[in-house]
Amino acid sequence: MGYPEKEQISKDLMALPDHQDKFKYLIKKGKNQPELNQEFKIEKFRIQGCMSKLWLHPQFKEGKIYFSSDSDAAIPKGIAAILTEIYSGLTPDEALEFDSSFLKEVGVAQHLSMNRSNGLVKLYEQIRLYALAFKSLNRG
Structure with missing residues (x-):
């Protein structure tokens, strides 16, 4: 997973003419992802600083690293679905090297509200923290 998924998602999003269509794509991605098991919808896996409830399970x-995610809001759920698809299957080093400006490059990030943008930053930070933790565990 990872890079081929990024390329396909990039092509899909870049082909869409405006941010409303891009948001519809995100919502569809979120609806199509498997639901996160209830046992992982706990504070330990909740993204702090996100206005909606957003969980990331590593x-x-x-x-x-493999991620699963869920949210109670459609757009964060779609964003998390895309990022979990891209980051899943990467080594910790690959995840740490991955360029977090991806959603800006495809024309999504700049159309998010301030609260959603902050949530996106927190989601990226949590992915990196998990990658760092797994990297250090893998050395031990």
Whole structure:
């Protein structure tokens, strides 16, 4: 996973003419992702600083990180779905090297409200923190 998914999602989003269509794409992505198991919808996995309830659950298998996510709001759920799709299957080093400006490049980030933008930053930060944690665990 990871880079091929990024390329496909980039193509999909860049082909859409305006931010409303991009938001519809995000909402569809969120609806199509598997629902996060209730046992992971707890404070421990909630993204702090996001106005909506947004959860990010990490797993580390065979040297790679896998994420699942969910939210009670459509756009954050879609953004999280895209990022979990892109970041899942990467090694911790690859996740740490990944360019977090992706959603800006495809014309999504600049159309988010201030609160949603802050939530996006917190989501990226949490992904990086999990990658750092798994990287240090993998060394030990």
